[in-house]
Amino acid sequence: MTGLWTLFYKELLRFWKVSLQTILSPVASTLLYLLVFSQVLEEHIQVFPGVGYTAFMIPGLVMMAMLQNAFSNSASSLIQAKMGGSIVFLLLPPLAYWEFFTAYVAAAVVRGVVVGIGVLLAGWWFAPVTLTQPLWVLAFTLLGCGVLGAMGVIAALWAEDYDQLAAVQNFLIMPLTFLSGVFYSIHSLPPFWQALSRFNPFFYMVDGFRYGFFGVADVSPWASLSIVSGTFLALSLATLQLLKSGYKLRN
């Protein structure tokens, strides 16, 4: 287990050493959304009864920031190692593929959680929100960040340069997070987009996470939990299989 712990610690230290870019910067940019949207829309929209729009948005923004940063952490660390050649330092030792997976995904979860706490604390200043059901919050935090951490590993394994990875980030991750109900309830969407949203696993992450704050959600939190857990399991198995086969690493 020393190998796993070392790689996990190394991954934590990597983002901690550039925390201005990896923690403060995403917190600051999420706050800009909050500032602009709360100013413009607070008076006009009430999604859940008794919940102001700013308060409604905070859990969604926290989740969005966590998901994007969990993805970025594993993806950018791995692509940098691949492009720069330092991946060899991980391929020469006797690290098992599951240790590799666990360390990268766990570090991605930690980065997501740290950024999430930052956004939540800063969001408090705009509208205090309470965690009415913290276990739901915790479950969706860990699973959501885990899914994105695994997706980051897959994307960085697949990508052959920074451009390809940026394409995944901009054309897959960004649209899926923006169209996941961060800024709205899917009930406010036309039927077609509402139906389409139900195929987006990110929607269940945001919806379940928000349930932990307000006790209200678009779909049952148990349904969300099943879908997000299933997604995590499927992606984990896929990532483990890719790592085991040495896909684009050992050839």
Next chain:
Amino acid sequence: MIPAIQIKEVHKRFGSLHALRGVDLSIERGEFFALLGPNGAGKTTLISLLAGLARADSGSLTVMGHDVVRDYQASRRALGVVPQELVYDAFFTVREMLRFQSGYFGLRNNDAWIDELLENLGLTDKADIYTRTLSGGMKRRVLVAQALVHKPEVVVLDEPTAGVDVELRRGLWDFIRRLNREGHTIVLTTHYLEEAEELCSRVAMLKQGQVIALDTTANLLRGQTQAQVKLRLNPPRLPEALRPWLMDEADGCFRLALPGYADLETVLATLRAEGVIVEDVEAAKPALEDVFLRIMGEAA
């Protein structure tokens, strides 16, 4: 005794390129072994297969008796590789890199050995400096330290002295020789054939993915039957009859490759007959480089 490295009938293709064509090689424990060959001969591919950085299409490779695929954890523990590429992780200092590398090999509290490595490789004053800020030669030393951090029984150095100054080269070889004396098996690829000649007891030559020569360095040099002589002539003119033996000429000196030293008499007689005076004669020692060029030429 189980050999340090055993390679049997190994084939590797990259698309249409048949990089390794049935390589068989056994390297005994404690050897200082050279793997030589021109660019593209398959040396680095063979090292990659040993290290598990790539997988063979067929055949088997073992390190200290451990199969590199089935028993990869044990084989990697027994192997330390200094890669050819000058790679580093920009985020970390030299000491951090060495501690991480120790941890990946399952070693905690390895600082005493890390300090010894730093000392022996002249890196002590660079320990807390970011690797990215080091010169090329220093980065190379860090790679050597990283390869040795788990005290591997077999050490493979892929072109370790490429672009490295003379002082470091000396220091590095002194250290590697010490490791070899202590029982570590050393496998080296290098473009500097005089290094291989000086250090290695046995040599394999690879060409186009095949081992075309495998023998002790001494035997290979003995097999170099040609006698080489360097003559300074006055006037600086080589008679036509001797032209077929000419290897090269410079500044009035002619280097001849004769079938044997007995033919030296013929050379001197021809020169006397032509009125050419021999001002200086030097018998050139056969070098591994000449053996290498001859063998590579024969295999063409």
